[in-house]
Amino acid sequence: MIKYFAIATFGLFSLGHSSAKNPEEVNVEDSFSDYVASLDSLVNVWHTRPATEAFVVDTIMEREENLVEELPDSVYIERLSAINSPMHFPFNSQVKSYIKLYTQRRRDQMATMLGLSEYYFPIFEAALDAANLPMELKYLPVIESALNPRALSKAGASGIWQFMYYTGKQYGLEVDSYLDERRDPVKATQAAVAFLSDLYGIYGDWQLVIAAYNCGPGNVNKAIRRSGGKRDFWEIYYRLPRETRGYVPAFIAATYAFTYAEEHHLHALDIQLPVATDTIMVSQPLHFNQVADMVQLPVEVIRELNPQYRRDIVPAKNKMYPLRLAFNHTTAFASLEDTIYTHRREEFFPNNQLVVAPTSASSHPVVAPAGRETVYYTVKSGDVVGLIAEWFDVRASDLRYWNNINRNIIRVGQKLVVYVPKDKVGHYQTIAERNGTRTSVSKKATDVMASVDQQSGEFVYHTVRSGDNLWTIAKQYPGVSNEDILRLNGISDARKLKPGQRLRIKPRT
Incomplete structure (x- = not known):
């Protein structure tokens, strides 16, 4: 099994020092x-x-709390x-x-x-x-x-x-x-x-x-x-x-x-996966929504407990397949099993057939996160995933997940779904419209600074690359400090640099 994955993107365990002896x-x-x-x-x-x-x-x-004492x-x-x-x-x-x-x-x-x-x-x-x-x-x-x-x-x-x-x-x-x-x-x-x-x-x-x-x-x-x-x-x-x-x-x-x-002093984050679970052997095609409706369980929970099913369907047509649920929900399923199978059956399985079209292996169903509304953004020439995510104050990984984006590849004209806080929908719709009609690369969506024409030559710019941090960037420009870059770009958290991000470094003299 040849796998170039490990914990990061893929093929990352490269030390890059082949001439070293030890x-x-x-x-x-x-x-x-x-x-x-x-x-x-x-x-x-x-x-x-x-x-x-x-x-x-x-x-x-x-952050100060992350500065842990060095051990010998x-x-x-x-x-x-x-x-x-x-x-x-x-x-x-x-x-x-x-x-x-x-x-x-x-x-x-x-x-x-x-x-x-x-x-x-x-x-x-x-x-x-x-x-x-x-x-x-x-x-x-x-x-x-x-x-x-x-x-x-x-x-x-x-x-x-x-x-x-x-x-x-x-x-x-x-x-x-x-x-x-x-x-x-x-x-x-x-x-x-x-x-x-x-x-x-x-x-x-x-x-x-x-x-x-x-x-x-x-x-x-x-x-x-x-x-x-x-x-x-x-x-x-x-x-x-x-x-x-x-x-x-x-x-x-x-x-x-x-x-x-x-x-x-590392402690486990409290997660929302039940520790006590059990499996039910499903004997006929079953959609997750049938189960979610009848046992009053969010469909996201069913997905996370059963990640092997690609289309929210247990395809038990010719043989039985397991469905894993929290222990208390397996009891509820058993008591309602016949009702669950018949609930919305013609909607999901007309004539008892699997009719939901499969998609690519990397595709997955996405549900809007709680407390968020949908804003659409149409990709323009020059856009990259990292910058679009920054405009809408979301993570690039979320943007990729919501839109089934693989390898950061997006195309001009592609309509992207972005989930934003309900109380800020108007603000982000304005951002989508403004960036959607631009003719040059846009600045940061939060507009923390006065507008400067990117083509005017008033600033020296640096495009962030993978592996960059404020210290290594500042070292490349004599007389520039980390704080200068933070101030010129309105950045409050230095850890939120993203590859592809364009930074003002200093006024052009």
């Missing part, structure tokens, strides 16, 4: 700048979204060695960088994943225990998908364990127009456990197993051959694909961060 000497800052920049899209699920801040490109300006390396080494596991957890500069990412720089996202782990980890642990595999393998989905069962990589890897299509089929996961069991946390976990067992049978070394899970056994075998038969991850490190080199360090760091969360 992995300890490598500065891994560049290896996870994209990793950091895209975590929000992975943890951006409905049951945590209200409590999750925008996750953007790193900046050295951190000896503490990390001692703690890693104290983890009771058949797996080995070495410590080096790469591992330390990822540990600091989880425990210091991205504490909000760590809190989200800690909350999600309360629902997903028992599923992982039961399967790992049954196969007699190390319990620490439950942390693999943290770096694969940030515990998001709907995660989809550019390469096509899907689900919480990030299976490619053919690997998923090989391990018994059903994928068709209505169903994708790679997104079923239970069945995908069973498949992942079988795959990991097979990989251990090949390598007999857990670090090589983890590397092979990411890039495929073919690439690991190639790295072993090119290194003269060495079978140690760190000895074949530079023979592995660049995307895989940071994968094992990230896994070690995730294991550390979850094991020692309390020591770093």
Whole structure:
């Protein structure tokens, strides 16, 4: 299974220092700048979204509460060695960088994943225990998908364990127009456990197993051959694909961060997924709305508990399929089962046929978030997702999710849905109309500064790139400070820089 995903966008574990001799000497800052920049899209699920801040490109300006006391390396080494596991957890500069990412720089996202782990980890642990595999393998989905069962990589890897299509089929996961069991946390976990067992049978070394899970056994075998038969991850490190080199360090760091969360004062975010659930075997086609109407349950909850169903339909036409609900709702379903099947049946299944047209694999149903109304924006030449999101004060990941945007690709004339606060609909409709009729690239929608013609040459501009932060930008322009850039652009939160954003740097002299 070749997957270029990991926790960020895809193919991100690239250290970019192939000339270095010792992995300890490598500065891994560049290896996870994209990793950091895209975590929000992975943890951006409905049951945590209200409590999750925008996750953007790193900046050295951190909130005061996130400035955590530095620990000596000896503490990390001692703690890693104290983890009771058949797996080995070495410590080096790469591992330390990822540990600091989880425990210091991205504490909000760590809190989200800690909350999600309360629902997903028992599923992982039961399967790992049954196969007699190390319990620490439950942390693999943290770096694969940030515990998001709907995660989809550019390469096509899907689900919480990030299976490619053919690997998923090989391990018994059903994928068709209505169903994708790679997104079923239970069945995908069973498949992942079988795959990991097979990989251990090949390598007999857990670090090589983890590397092979990411890039495929073919690439690991190639790295072993090119290194003269060495079978140690760190000895074949530079023979592995660049995307895989940071994968094992990230896994070690995730294991550390979850094991020692309390020591770093990290606490689980309260999520809205029920811990006690049960499954009902559905014997005929069933639409989520039929269930939602009769058991008085938001359809979003049904979707999150059953992410494997692509079109809100359980396609139980020729065989039975499971539907997972909170325990109290399974009781209600059982008492109303016949009524549920007949409710609105002709609307959803005329002549008992599956007539809802399937869409692309990346498509998903979207419901307006509570307390928000719809505003439409028509894409114009020169628009990019990040800037449109900024105009409407929403996250780029939300804009992509609402409009099924893949790889930030939008086309001129495309009509985008934007969900804005109900009490500000008029304001954002004005923004949509103003930006929709512009003839040049627009300024920030909040209009915090006096209008300046972008073509007048009154300012020096800088376009934000992936990996930029205020400090690195300011260094490129002598005499300019972080504060100057904040003031000229009306930015109150330095962490809200987005790739593609155009910043005023200084007046042109």
